[in-house]
Amino acid sequence: MSFDRSMARCSFCGRYSSDVRRMIAGPGAAYICDECLQLCNDILHDPAPFSPQALELASRPPVVVAAPQPLTPQERSAHTGAQSPVRTITIELEQKQQGMTLILHQLQYYQEFFELQYLWIRPPFNAGFAFVPRIIFFVKDNTGVQWTGDRGGMILARPDLASGPNNAVYQGTARFRPLPSPETRTLTIRAADPLGQFETPPSQPWQFEITL
Numbered sequence: 001m002s003f004d005r006s007m008a009r010c011s012f013c014g015r016y017s018s019d020v021r022r023m024i025a026g027p028g029a030a031y032i033c034d035e036c037l038q039l040c041n042d043i044l045h046d047p048a049p050f051s052p053q054a055l056e057l058a059s060r061p062p063v064v065v066a067a068p069q070p071l072t073p074q075e076r077s078a079h080t081g082a083q084s085p086v087r088t089i090t091i092e093l094e095q096k097q098q099g100m101t102l103i104l105h106q107l108q109y110y111q112e113f114f115e116l117q118y119l120w121i122r123p124p125f126n127a128g129f130a131f132v133p134r135i136i137f138f139v140k141d142n143t144g145v146q147w148t149g150d151r152g153g154m155i156l157a158r159p160d161l162a163s164g165p166n167n168a169v170y171q172g173t174a175r176f177r178p179l180p181s182p183e184t185r186t187l188t189i190r191a192a193d194p195l196g197q198f199e200t201p202p203s204q205p206w207q208f209e210i211t212l
């Protein structure tokens, strides 16, 4: 199969050859640009088990060579934190389950989506943990609308918040779109640790009720 190399996109950030200084070709249509290579090098030299950089990289949407979908300017600015929320709703609800605590901190509304910010207190992950840990969410409002949220939410280790060596605090953000309608009065938020599915018995999801 032939491949037009002028259309090469970095498999890590999606940019085209014309947008980067150097592009290194891998097998097939795999490429990596100089900036992503530098980022990987920084991650290699960071002793943290999963640094903000590593998690940001792992949480990027996959680059689809055949159907490029570059981020919209709004998404890009939200990704870099440049956009500020149009509304913030403080929640501060906390639930314990199976030795872990989930704290829903706040909801932030942006122009086209909303984000749930949470803290996850649990036994620490080991260094070198092989995949990105996260909590998956299922949200439903009083009118029956449902949101499953993104699967690429970011989670950051917050050792500054931990009370001792046996617990670790992870700060996460889950994004949902579209925004709730004006008829939305309450949100039911169910949250699950995907790894809990491998426990015996499987862990039950957390469930929160929020009145807006």
Ligand SMILES: [Zn+2]
Pocket: 010, 011, 012, 013, 014, 015, 032, 033, 034, 035, 036, 037
């Ligand atoms: Zn790149």
